Amino acid sequence: MEATEQEPLDVESIRADFPILDREVGDGAPLVYLDNAATTQTPEQVIDVFSEYYRGYNANVHRGIHQLSQEASIAYEEAHDRLAEFIGADGREEVVFTKNTTESINLVAYAWGLNELGEGDAVVLSEMEHHSSFVTWQQIAERTGAEVRYIRVDDDGYLDMDHAAELIDEDAAMVSVVHASNVLGTVTPMRELADLAHDNDALILGDGAQSVPNRPVDVTDLDVDFYVFSGHKMAGPTGIGCLYGKQEVLEDMEPFLYGGDMIRRVTFEETTWNDLPWKYEAGTPLIAQGIGLAAAADYLDDVGMDAIQAHEERLTEYAYERLDEFDDVEIYGPPADDRGAVVAFNVDGIHAHDLASILNDHGVAIRAGDHCTQPLHQKLDIAASVRASFYFYNTMAEVDALVDSLDAARDIFG
Ligand SMILES: Cc1ncc(COP(=O)(O)O)c(C=O)c1O
Structure with a gap:
């Protein structure tokens, strides 16, 4: 899938309002900020x-x-x-x-x-x-x-x-x-x-x-x-x-x-x-x-709240579908086309904190842990999960970066 094809929003011009999205992290990896359910970034206008x-x-x-x-x-x-x-x-x-x-x-x-x-x-x-x-x-x-x-x-x-x-x-x-x-x-x-x-x-x-x-x-x-x-x-x-x-x-x-x-x-x-x-x-x-x-x-x-919702739905659906292609990935919650802009998951054999740390080396910021929902994690019978969460300034290419960087973790953990 072409990364920015058919974007309902002009994401490139939106991103220009958020200077932080241009920064690099670690050894010069471009920041891929997918921790929006924790805190979103702030535009110049604000x-x-x-x-x-x-x-x-x-x-x-x-x-x-x-x-x-x-x-x-x-x-x-x-x-x-x-x-x-x-x-x-x-x-x-x-x-x-x-x-x-x-x-x-x-x-x-x-x-x-x-x-x-x-x-x-x-x-x-x-x-x-x-x-x-x-x-x-x-x-x-x-x-x-x-x-x-x-x-x-x-x-x-x-x-x-x-x-x-x-x-x-x-x-x-x-x-x-x-x-x-x-x-x-x-x-x-x-x-x-x-x-x-x-x-x-x-x-x-x-x-x-x-x-x-x-x-x-x-x-x-x-x-x-x-x-x-x-x-x-x-x-x-x-x-x-x-x-x-x-x-x-x-x-x-x-x-x-x-x-x-x-x-x-x-x-x-x-x-x-x-x-x-x-x-x-x-x-x-x-x-x-x-x-x-x-x-x-x-x-x-x-920007328009309807357009924001539509864009996030596309990102979330795409992320869910790409992650769901892997047998070693377990995603929690309702199907791709019926959820808010978060995807929490685990990769078999890799602790959520290790996964988030390896993704961080690739510039990808996601959250790991219980996301302040310990009882829900007890119910799911897991200690922790990683969570990618999207906002209207995220792109399909960033979803690809998330999914592709999982391979780096798989390589390390065999
Ligand atoms: C569903 C939900 N409720 C409440 C909170 C708490 O928000 P805050 O830390 O801004 O008080 C959060 C934060 O992640 C949340 O996701």
Whole structure:
């Protein structure tokens, strides 16, 4: 297959926006960056917005009446509007800036879970949750006496929806499920899960860490109560993530962190809370990062989320099919044409860490380990796997580089 034939995106010009993709690693191998599910690269357009902020109007927000503070406040507040628009939320009230997906889940677990959960309640997760959800809900359940239930993942890597319907019963208080698995690539039926949750008066949290960057997401269509994602996985800066929450749910919840900016009025006797979303953003917030994230949303929309998804599907399908040609390769998860942009696999007789290390010598950056899903790896009965994950700037030639460099590992391990 010709490497860049029939690209739906102008990948070469897109790549020109990402200076890091031109670098070499090791002994001069061109970088083949296939670790996008961990962190994506950042285009010049986002880097420029970041540096314009520090060069031009760096100041604290919501505190000063001087011009710089006003400019920073407006840009920071408008960044919430931009992210609301990007995910189909009703407005800035529904978008809280956090540090990352992990903090967003913890915010819900602490602010809602600690107050609302108790004996007799169930939190329903799936077997393929990331530790950010798995560990958090496990701990909150331990502290509140709630039970944690796990929806089965079947042998093909799909969520067992009959099992989901059994587990999401009248005791269920929270359903917290990943929208696209960071290991199997499985895309879960989030709307169907939301309907099941709501039929049983439970809330639902969608983990969008691997979906918001890669496909159009509309939280209103999904009818989720909470939805969480990270900026560093969607061409944005590190240190910024989002918690989407339905306005009425966020209004009802207690704050997560206390301090400046999240208050309306403080007296010796009591304190009242600020409007949404500031009620959940205590202290000096992630100003530059938030403005940078809005620039990332602009960039992704300019490329086009439909085109991004289509390009990634082609890359993923091609990678899956090429890897599947080898008898010594085992791929985990659903078929090539029905998954997100990740392919996790093992090569017989080669430990995942050795494989990743040899690929690194060839410039190919992939991840090895349990990808923060130890329970899923226990279920798959493997200690570790390697994972190639794609973004819209990757090419078919890079998939070829990945597959061809496996031979180097086979040569070393006989
Ligand atoms: C599905 C999923 N959920 C949550 C996370 C946690 O994201 P972060 O480390 O940005 O908090 C990740 C990160 O890999 C992920 O893939």
